[in-house]
Amino acid sequence: MKKIITSVLVCLLMTSWSSAKVILPSFFANGMVLQQQSQVNFWGKSSNPSKTLSISTSWDKKKYEVTVDAEGKWKTKLATPKAGGPYTITINDGNNFQLREIWIGEVWLVSGQSNMEMPVQGFKDQPVLNSSEIFKNATNKNIHVFRTIKEAKGIAVDNMRGNWQVADSAAIRLFSAVGYLFAVELQQKLKVPVGIIQSAWGGTNISSWMSAETFKDFEKENRYKLKHPDSVIKTDRNAPTALFNGMINPLVGYGIRGVLWYQGEHNHREPDFYAKVFPVMIKDWRTRWGIGDFPFYYVQLAPNESVKDGEQISLSALFREMQYNTQFAVPNTAMSVTLDAGEQKVIHPANKPAVAKRLAAIALNQTYGFKEIAYAGPSYKSFTVKGNQLTLSFDNAEKGLKAFTTPSVNFELAGTDKVFHPAKAQIKGNTVILQSDQVKKPIAARYGFKMWVMGDLYNTEGLPASSFRTDDWFAPSYGKK
Template sequence: MRSRYLVLSVSAFLCFITLCNKSNAQVKLANLFTDDMVLQQQDNVPIWGWDKAGSYIAVSTTWDKKIYHTVTDASGRFMVKIATPVAGGPFKVTVSDGKPLTLNDVLIGEVWVCAGQSNMEIPMKGYKSQPILNSNEAILNSSNPNIRLFTVPRGSKTTLQQDVKQSHWLAASPESVAKFSATGYYFGRLLSKMLNVPIGLISCNYAGSSIQAWMDPETLKAFPEIKTPAPADSIKEVSRTPTTLYNAMLQPIIGFGIKGTIWYQGESNYDNPAQYDSLFVTFVKILRTKWGMGDFPFYYAQIAPYDYAQLPPYNKGGKYNSAFLRDVQRLDEDKIPNTGMAVLMDIGEQATIHPPRKQQAGERLAYLALGKTYNFKGFGYQSPAYDSFTAKGNSAVIKFKNAANGLTSFLKEINTFEIAGPDKHFYPAKAQITGGSVTVTSDMVKEPVAVRYAFKDFVVGDLFGTDGLPVSSFRTDDWDYNVQ
């Protein structure tokens, strides 16, 4: 099928504008498209909006002087894809139906979506009485015209929305950074430093959100245990009602030209790890399908350890041990192509679900992007990961991958391993590092059949790669949740 948009010569464009001047309409762009925005470099990126049905729409760009045009459909919507150059700027983009609308100070660079729940949403200034460690100095030194920030306003709807609520791209400054996602900002700051190109960050988050709130109704039909609301239903939980955040916040930005996504979510699903396993893998697959960009990079943070029994309804033990959710996230890294998981085992806090050390979270996500997407070499970007279990007499030998330079506890005693025999009862164990493996023993277990590491609701990890990246909690067994 022939494309609905064409590249016009300048003379043809002038004739087109003359004809369009008869229109009484005024083009309206989706709220993602504002002055100061960043467009993904070296791509064909879409620009969309609305006008009177049947209106001719022209889009011109100053970087290559090309002009594109299309016609709005019966609903008045239009979409034009424009070719972007290598990183640079500032440029202008003009969209016209006879009455031009010009976007100024447009940069071309690398664009990332930063999505999830409160641990991605929490701004650099922190929540009330919940700080971000060392953020004040980072905020003070944040002015950078090459980092641009867009925050999708919160919204929760039972019906699909055409657009997000009005917002604006802002250059990084103390005022704008203070209000922006801390994890997202630290991620973007490191990318900006290493890539030396403009960085665009889109924060799309809602505190307390469940993953099913970010998923569309059609996809959730595969999960009959999840009830999706009818259009006229009231929303009892604005951040946890299935489909409502997808409708109001996510779907309206899908299609914007991006390099990839970083994700920090799972705390609100900690009590159902088996379901989350299927939901998360499905979510990433469907998100990529809807975006229409193939398997774009998708990096995610593993939830940090926390004492979830402090939260209503105060469940404790069994599947309510959040280590099971962390284990699902660990295993999903091998199920999802072009992904990576930032491990946060060393930064959790027992008294707060919002760890204040967000620089580690953001920068570990950036390490993954720099290593896997941008092909930087010579540094560690992946945590060592459990590879295999071998029983040798009364010892269990655990081998790890991504540990070419070996493992370390930084000269501290390792106290977080447990070992079990045929009775399936876990006992505290001694652990000895040998290169890229750990030997685990206990006087209470003569025939080891399973090992668990840091497998508690709240725990501080004590095993690392020599690059300082922590090892995820893991278990070698697949036993029932009630086996402790």
């Protein structure tokens, strides 16, 4: 009888162990890229009745013993080496479960609204510049992409849908053009595997991408109100916190080098509000990831003709000004200028290669230490007045300035009446001398400070200046640099 009981128990135990199941988030999968030379988080769930499991990494033959909590959850940190691969990760909770084709390299998260989501194949009647060449050259197996499925949630969830793919012409067809082209620039320079995680959704406001804990402090001054559902439900993509809940929270903790952000069109008439919440959102994301002030690089709102803008002054121009100033107020941030890369009648400009190249230049200089790579265009410094001329001085123009159109058509001058008139611009070294027959005693200047403009001022490295003004008339609360 004892033998029978023992046999039954052994059978039950073997059955229990054989049915043990490891469940991993979708981004821990074959073909993934892990951040190099880091302690990367690695987590999941298990039905292991012994409440422990082991994880082995092939790159260093190291074995990790991990405790499974009462809810079946487990989490550990894996030490990653210098870039390389492919490797394997083996998980044993009674049965061996192995992840293959694991690469170690550089990982970036790209997020925002439609201009970040805009795929290499473009949108209907809105192409991406040189897309046929991009597809033809998509042969680099060292670039892997992960595109999250768009899901808005009422409360924060732990899981999301998506899969890793080698960035061939088929995989990038629906993948972020900016994200993919940024990866191309990085991989060519760094010569390591690059992983890009896309979590973006068109037509969304910044409130959707904020956590409930951060948004609640700004709810009264925002047109969107926070709801408090009792369960995880699908909700509107513009409901406050909905996209953080469904498309950012599941990713929190995944090892990344930094974030690229391309959002603002939906909030372009709210520069004051955005100036308050944008730094808070960045700080919150960084706090949750727990890896310090990781790089957070973002794209300027591209000029576009809109029927809804400011009356006394362009709200779009104020928004661009706010974005420009943010990079000096928030550590380890920088902006890719797009004043010359917009389209008058199209909200999704085609020149995504320029945006990606400029973001990559920022990352290569600021994150990876290639100081010989220029990453910033001319930056307004100060002005002087002599007679009827106003002279502007610039930083980031040590080798001089250049106007794409000669002379530039985007400068204006104003006198004490605060009425701006077109000004003739003469470039001299790293200065621009302005004069207008309609302004005898100038006291203020502006460059490209309009809703629609095609930027035409560059430094000799070919990087554009952002729109700017020397005055503080109609000054919003966020102030000026």
